Amino acid sequence: MTTGVAIIAIVAVASVAAAQVAGIDESDLPQDAQMLLAADTLVYDNDRNTITAVGGVQIEYGGYRVVAQRVTYDRTTSRVIGSGNVEIIDQDGNRYHADEIDLTDDLGEGFIRALRVETIEKTYFGAESAEREGGRITTFNKGVYTACEPCEENPNRPPLWQIKAQKIIWNGERKTVRFQNARFEMFGLPIAYLPFFEVADPTVERKSGFLMPSVLGGSERGYGLKVPYYFALSPTFDLTVSVTGYTKQGFLGEAEWRQQFNNGQYNLRIAGIRQRNPEEWATTEVDGNETDRGMVASKGDFQINPRWSTGWNIMVQSDKNFSRSYDIEGYSEAVHRSEVYLTGLDDRNYFDLRGYRFQVQESAVTGGRNDAQPLVLPNLDYSYTPDRSVAGGELTIDVNAQSLYRDEGMYGTKLQGLEGNSGRFTTEAEWRRSFVTSAGLVVTPILHARGDSIFTDYSQNAVGQIQSFTINGMTTESEVRSAYYRSMATAGIEARWPILFSAAGSAHIIEPMAQLFARPDEPYHDRLGIPNEDAQSLVFDATTLFERDKFSGYDRIEGGTRANLGIRYSGSFANGWTAHGLFGQSYQLAGDNPYDSPDLVNVGAYSGLETDVSDYVGLVGVSLPNGLAFSTGVRLDEETFDLKRADVRAGGAVGPVTANLQYAFIESQPLYGFDEDRQEVSGHASIRFHQNWRGFASGTFDIESRTLVKNSFGFAYDDECFTYLMSFSQERDGVTGERENSFGFTISLRTLGDFGSSSAGLSSFTAQ
Structure with a gap:
């Protein structure tokens, strides 16, 4: 015993x-x-x-x-x-x-x-x-x-970092660990001394207390120190408050409430400041014309059941640039999308209902894009594909509805947005079935039908803009109605003939491909009253060559009889190389060309499709077994083979070096709002020159203006217990020559937290 x-x-x-x-x-x-x-x-x-x-x-x-x-x-x-x-x-x-x-x-x-x-x-x-x-x-x-x-080689050598304290007191009742007369050492050398500090017991996942501070900086804000405090109020909800003291603008207060449920979570964030020296910003900037500034925002995501989810991401702020100017976490992007949504997903069927508004965070007091952003409510997408085949083929039914309101229009060489209300309801169905002949030819008949109901309630100013709108100096039919109804029926056929052949150590597939779509002309193709909100961007390249409808959205539809012809290639080689390619052209065989029809945003201008015989489009890609890859896509003039558009990419990892390079060229598109050619080359590289050390750099160069638009470089150290990163970046305005420099660093100590600075601008000046 x-x-x-x-x-x-x-x-x-x-x-x-x-x-x-x-x-x-x-x-x-x-x-x-x-x-x-x-x-x-x-x-x-x-x-x-x-x-x-x-x-x-x-x-x-x-x-x-x-x-x-x-x-x-x-x-x-x-x-x-x-x-x-x-x-x-x-x-x-x-x-x-x-x-x-x-x-x-x-x-x-x-x-x-x-x-x-x-x-x-x-x-x-x-x-x-x-x-x-x-x-x-x-x-x-x-x-x-x-x-x-x-x-392992020298156990007596001091660790990379350690904390030494005269006394460490563990309180089992309060679940805290208190360090007294502590000093922080790196490589065995003391670099900081703290009379005392206290952290949560390692067994405690959530405990109230101060979090790691961070250093912030900016030429207009001044340097700042952010000190956050965490309140562990409950296992399901908590609160973090922080105060940032800026040398030029005073104190910024922030608070974030978070709550967790069995089926989701949400947060509520508020921030505000009374600017002490708004004159640090120029009077032409919104930041320089505001004293009391703030924001309220919330995000939520909830799983209603295995099929349905709902949520929101909403931000309201005192002016259009506060969250970006003060780097409010999660809300400092150049364009923030506030939205609420309801989404359902079941096998191949999809439902999405949401309302949203884009908030452009910009510094200009007058003008700019933010005030002209629409309120979209609702926006509906529904897609249904029956589980069973229909007449031996696949049937897909899609529904899209959109209603929006704009307080202010976006006008210029294009009418990108019209004041007032507009809406559209679209229903479409597509059926296709593939047949394979004994010779390997794949034939796919395609049937498609679509109907649209469109309403408009434009302001008088918007109606005037439409009626006075010209394309290349020529007036167009400009009757504006309150309602439009249009339909489109398409009969198409697609033929592919993949041919496989092998050589010593390689296999190749060459696949000639052709499509033919017959349909009537686009309804109202010569009218400007129909809004174009979601089909303003049109890129014709090899990836869209075989699309039935090459417009990017529902507001424009393709009409007339069109043929798409091309040839695809893919190959693999014994040494691990692979290659692929595509080359082709599109032809308007009958009816009015929708890409040469009047449009409020001139969406078809210089697209390569505005002529009955389109430009040539092609792409080539090669992948190497060592991780390197190369690809290029081009659009060439259908008569002269002049380069109209190009995109070249190369990248990969070889040993300690990882790099990628991209070149883009777009010929001028005056009627589309770009009077000059656009050429840009950008790249990024990283090299690990030691097990724990790496360096990195990136840059973007505008060839036309001969301006290094932005560049950055830095280095980092990381191991199992410590990470240090330092970076410098610079952005330049190609017109004014103004530069904005940014400097940032981050120190991460495993189990203790992160400490560092933001990458906000440290200085701005005009280049000489």
Whole structure:
């Protein structure tokens, strides 16, 4: 019986050591667990009233394992004393080493000398001695903490970083760890001193307290220090508040509330500032004309059931540039999309209903794009594909509805947006079935039908803009109606003949392909009253050559009889190389060409489709087994083969170097709003010149204006416990020559947190 008491007391030592660092409670020890004791000698000293296990002591109990040279239980004082390379392994695999332990069997009082801890999370802790008082507070004297693994070649070498403290006090009741007279060391050299700081017990996932601060900077804002505080209010909701003090603009306050449910979560974020020196910005900028600024935003995502989900992402701010100017997390992008949505997905069927508005964050006081952004409510997309075949083929039914309102129009060489209301309801169905002949020819008949209902309620100003709109100096039919109804029926056929042939060490597939679509002319193709909101961008290239309708949205539809011809190629080689390509052309065979018809945004101008015989389009791609890849896509004039559009990409990883390069060329499109050619080359490269060190750089060069539009470079160090990143970037305005420099750094200490600066501009000046 006394032996059992002794063993239980010895195992209690393991519990204490675990509790001191990993927060394991002594109540975790099972009361009915089987105990195994192995020792060279077990000595009963009745005179001293002790029981001692000597020589290679090994104890296993309740998932704990204790190894020592000598363990003694004093029945008079109820103390357990262990000595000689004491090692304790707890239920989770954490290891605790000590030269000597001396504890009461009720775990309330005790002393440990030369404690070292290795946790399964690869964190390390040590102390010259440890004392436990009152069963709740453990004090580590001259403690050391790090998350860096010891060097295998030289274990005595200091870790990359560590925290040394005169005292480390673990409070088991409050679940906190307090460092007193602590200094932070890197490579064994002290770089910072803190009289005290306190962190949550490692067993606590969420605890109120200060988070790591961060440094912010900007020429107009001044330098700033952001200090956040976290409130762990409940297992399902919490709050983070922060104050940022800027040297030029004063104090910015922020708060974020987060709440979690079984089927989703949401957050609410607010931020505000009373600018002390708005004149730091130019008077032509919205930032320089505001004093009291703020925002309210919320995001939410909820899974209603396995098929349906709903959510929102909404931002409201005092002016159109606050969140971007002050880098509000999650809301500082150049264009923010506020929306609410309901989405359903079931096998091949899809439903999406949402309302949204684009918020362009820009600095211009007058003009700009933000005020002309529409409110879209609702926008509906529905797609249904029956599980069973229809007449042996596949039937797809699509529905799209859109209604929008604009307070202000977007006018210029194009009428990109019209004041007032407009809406459209579209239903379409497509059926297709493929037949394969004995010779390998694949023939696919295609039937398509579509109907649209369109309404408009434009302002008088918008009607005037439409009626006075000209294309290339020529007036067009400009009757504006309040309602339009249009339909389109298409009969098409597609033929593909893949031909496979092999050579020594390679296989190739050449596939001639042809499509023919017959349909009437586009309804109202010579009228400007029908709005074009979602089909303003048209890119004709090899990827869209075989599209039935090459317009990008529902507001424009293709009419007339058109043929698409081309040839595709793919090949694989024994050395691991692969290649693919496509080349072809499109032909308007009958009816009016929809890409040469009047349009409020001149969407078909210079598209390569505005003539009955289109430009040539093609692409070629090559992939190498070492990870390198190359691809290029071009559009060539159908008569002269002059280059109209090009996109060239190359990239991959070779050894320690990862790089990619992209070149883009677009010929001038005056009627589409671009009077000059556009040429741009951009690239990014990263090199790891050491196991833990890497450098990176990127840049974008405008060839036409001979301007390095933006560039950045930096370096980073990362290992299992520490990450450091420093970067510099610069952006230039090709017209004014104004530059904006940005500098940022991030230091990440595993288990402690991140500290760093934002990449906000540090200075702006006009280039000489």
